[in-house]
Amino acid sequence: MVDEAARQPKSIKQNMMWYSAGSVTYLACQWFLSVVVARMSAGFDDAGALALAMAIGNIFTPLAYYNTRTYQVSDLKNEYTNEQYVAFRIVTTFLAFCACSVYAVVAAGLSLAPVLAFLVYKSAVVIIDILHGVDQRYGRLDYAGVSLIAQGITSLLAFIVVFGLTQNLTVAICAMTATALIILFAFDARRASRLDSIAPRITLQTARKLAVVCLPAVVSGVLCSAVVTVARQFLYSMAGEAALGSYASVATLAAIVQMAASYIYNPLLGTFAELSLKGDSRGLLALIAKVCAAIVVITAAVSLLFLLFGEFGLTLLFGEKIIPYVYLLQPMLLCTAATAYIWFFMDVLIVLRRMKEVLIGNVVSFVAVFPLSWGLIQWCGPNGVSFAGAIAYAAGCLMLVYYTLRAIKKGRS
Structure with missing residues (x-):
């Protein structure tokens, strides 16, 4: 009741x-x-x-x-x-x-x-x-x-x-x-x-309608998650199982940026929808800017923490054998920050009901990661995974930012 x-x-x-x-x-x-x-x-x-x-x-x-x-x-x-x-x-x-x-x-x-x-x-x-x-x-x-x-x-x-x-x-x-x-x-x-x-x-008709409406976002999520998977697969093929294992172990700490960002903006999705429904483009842009700034602050804070205590934390989790791989942490933060941004703008565009644009941005990221991984892993070693992921996500995110601004402008006009 x-x-x-x-x-x-x-x-x-x-x-x-x-x-x-x-x-x-x-x-x-x-x-x-x-x-x-x-x-x-x-x-x-x-x-x-x-x-x-x-x-x-x-x-x-x-x-x-x-x-x-x-x-x-x-x-x-x-x-x-x-x-x-x-x-x-x-x-x-x-x-x-x-x-x-x-x-x-x-x-x-x-x-x-x-x-x-x-x-x-x-x-x-x-x-x-x-x-x-x-x-x-x-x-x-x-x-x-x-x-x-x-x-x-x-x-x-x-x-x-x-x-x-x-x-x-x-x-x-x-x-x-x-x-x-x-x-x-x-x-x-x-x-x-x-x-x-x-x-x-x-009803079957309603279920089919919901399935069709949400399908681009589902495919986008799969493609977005696959970007880093593809880069890691390149590392495995080019450098072997040990390189991938050490990279994946260190990555467990770096994921904190993406998680922290999602905790900030997930509760705000309803607010984004309310501002969009009211046609308050200024308020919508201001809230987007605040979330983007918060991700920058989180990334900077975590980067400082890793600089001071990253080696200690990894050693506590995995033992002294992980120490030679601490250098992987900071580049990973770039990748996880870019991941946080692309997921954020994906959700904003879903709120704005721009499902096709969400898919286009993630296709760009997914396609870009293949040549980037091949070139950057040869040049930078395991850090190439992080750089390839960061650049691929940044490319897709730029598309999503453009579509977001365009959608807000259309809403205003």
């Missing part, structure tokens, strides 16, 4: 605080799973199986999300109801699960059971995300923040306890799934239903 008191929105500052705290907690707990399984296992088989499950989960997640939430939270004209968004997310999750399960049967071998268990866990997480979209539409990201904190802590504790007792990776992942389902039904569904009806209802 809808509760009018619950619909009273929190301030932008409160929403950003809660959502950032929840996202950081959840991601930290998910990252710590890899450390826990390596520490608690007798060998490295379980760590490898979990890594494979997470890798296949990384394929599953964008397919299941189908980039619906950005479209949902910026849907101020109520093109679709929350019931339809929830139903559509259930459909995309089911289809993605089926597709990735078939892939897992072929690719996972003896690790099939934990991979499938992990896909079930991620399915629950993906459904929770669309309910967070309902929260965001009504300015109640405090609900989402509390949920993310609870998900992160309970899933990690359940994994540690059950894996410690059973030494069975599949059973431990099932315990994580149980905690996610409890939070889904006991917290998220109840909170979201106080804001709006979330009973999943959708």
Whole structure:
């Protein structure tokens, strides 16, 4: 039942605080799973199986999300109801699960059971995300923040306890799934239903329409993620497995810039939509400028931290063997900053309903990374991956900035 008191929105500052705290907690707990399984296992088989499950989960997640939430939270004209968004997310999750399960049967071998268990866990997480979209539409990201904190802590504790007792990776992942389902039904569904009806209802025609509308953004997301993957594949082919392994290890720290940027602008997507709907081009440009400036500040701050403590942090995580590769950190920050910018302008253009332009910008980045990787890795070694990614993303981002300014100008005129 809808509760009018619950619909009273929190301030932008409160929403950003809660959502950032929840996202950081959840991601930290998910990252710590890899450390826990390596520490608690007798060998490295379980760590490898979990890594494979997470890798296949990384394929599953964008397919299941189908980039619906950005479209949902910026849907101020109520093109679709929350019931339809929830139903559509259930459909995309089911289809993605089926597709990735078939892939897992072929690719996972003896690790099939934990991979499938992990896909079930991620399915629950993906459904929770669309309910967070309902929260965001009504300015109640405090609900989402509390949920993310609870998900992160309970899933990690359940994994540690059950894996410690059973030494069975599949059973431990099932315990994580149980905690996610409890939070889904006991917290998220109840909170979201106080804001709006979330009973999943959708017609085939509406589902097809949503699928077509969001498809360019989905393809764009895949292409955007593939840019660095392509560059890393070039490094593997040209310099070998050890070079790629050291680069990937160092990259775990550099990703903090992209994550921090997303925590800043994700809670603002509804505000972008409101300004666009009002035709407030000046306010829209000012908010875009503030986010861009914030990314610069975050990048500079993280760069200083890495300069002072980067070697210490990497050594703490990976041991002294990583010290010769600390020089990779600063160039990586350029790449992650460029990644943050292109994802930001992708979401702004989705808010502005310029889906074709989103795709064009990411095609530019994807095409550009091939010659850039080949040339820069030969010239700069492993740092060529970062430089190639940064330049490719910058090229695509310039296209997206142009399309954003053009869309705002058209809106004003």
